[in-house]
Structures are given as structure tokens and as C-alpha cells.
Amino acid sequence: MQVPILKQGPYLIASVQAALRDADLVQLRDALTEQVGTYRTRGVIVDVTALDVLDSFACRTLSEIAGMIRLRGAQTVIVGIQPEVAFSMVQLGLKLEGVATALDLEEGLEYMNRRMKQIEQGQYE
């Protein structure tokens, strides 16, 4: 199932709906990287609230999404990793290091707004 990507204000929001196949994640990665240019967006929020598993492939693809979007000049934040999903991720050794995360969509938007302000003011990281 393809992941819908919505444009909300200056950001793109991808809401992952249910259990994803590997191909859907790869499709999401490529679509987001493309649409950052189409919409000239500076921020991408990937909402994974509905996911009950983030295995090594999913994590690697999320890292790739964040990395590719950064190279396109925009920021990414992953939101909505559920407690039990976080638990199995750390057990497996997946830490999504170098990728911004936030509790939920609301926090993710807040994070993006802060990040945009920092970038405007020239304060990186």
C-alpha cells in the first residue's frame, strides 16, 4: 500500500498507514526525495504511529530517507514510534542514530518549527 504524502503548510507529512511492504518503504523514500523538490519544502515528517514493527530493513530505509532528504536541503523528523516498537528496536540494536525523532505529529511539527527558526538564524545543530 502506497503511503500518502500530504502537504501541510511548509512541510510534507507522510502518514504510514499500516504494515508496510519493503517495496512501499522504498517507494516512500523515492517519492519524498522527489517531492522535496516539487514543493520546495524544507521539512519532512514521517509518521510511523501505525507501525507495529520496525525491523532492520525499515530502519535502514528510514535512515536513507533522512539522509537523502538532508542532501536535498531539507530536514526530516520521524514521529510516533510506539513504546513496544522502540523496545524491540533497541533489543535488536537499531537506534536510528543521526535521525531526528519526536513523540507524535504535534511534537514533530513543533520540532520542525524550531529547526526552521534555527536555520534562519544560521544556528546549525
Added chain:
Amino acid sequence: MNDEFRVTIQSEDDILEARQEGRELGLRLGFGPSALAVIATAISELARNLLLYARNGSIICWAINREPQQGIVIQATDEGPGIPNIEAAMKDGYSTSGGLGLGLPGVRRMMDEFAIVSRHGRGTTVTAIKWKEPIPKSSSGE
């Protein structure tokens, strides 16, 4: 109550199916949310290994009772090339497929028991068990 299943893994869709079946079996056996996520993730990793290294194989799960413990067994079996160096394959970061190399050591970390048998040219069987938390004997004072 159906307390076992087998899914033949030949495509990505089969990984999803095995993971879903594993979660449902875990739920029927009374596992909590964290353990269910662990079970689904372990199945996902093992099934992916089957596709990556053996092209196909099976995920078989069943309920296990070892009084007073109850658990679920996850077995991934294939007739692929076998793992030439199990010791290396069990190290974090070791991968011959360009993956993260967390699959087998990660699954061992997540599960309570873990065994691997591999014979060159004959295939590999990984067996892992997750126990349910043993129920404390009426410590609530009822």
C-alpha cells in the same frame, strides 16, 4: 485453538504474513504488547534472512509448554547454502548481504533461547524461544 502455523517465505509479502501470524499466535498465547513486538520483529528478521541467503524457506511457530513456563517457538528453516562461519554470522555488524548485520545477533538478544544448526550445502535451521513472564504465585495476597 490453533497454536501453530507455517508460512513459506518466497517473497516480501510472505514476510508480512509470517509476522502477522506470529503476532496473532502470540496474542492467543497471552503475550503482552512488548513481547508481541519482539516476536513480530524476530520473525521479520529471520524471514528476511531466508529470502536474502536461501531465496526461500519456512517460518514455523508453535506454542511450547515447559512448566511453569509457557512460550512460543519461532523456527526459520531453509535448504540454502548454509552458513559457512556461524561464529562470524553471530557478531554484530557482520553481513555478507550489505545489510546491517544485526539480524541473527539481534534476534538472539531479543529472544530468551536461541539455537542455530547449519550444514554446508544442506541448509540452516534457526530456533528461538520467547517465554511469557512466569506468573508470580499469588503474591497479591488474595
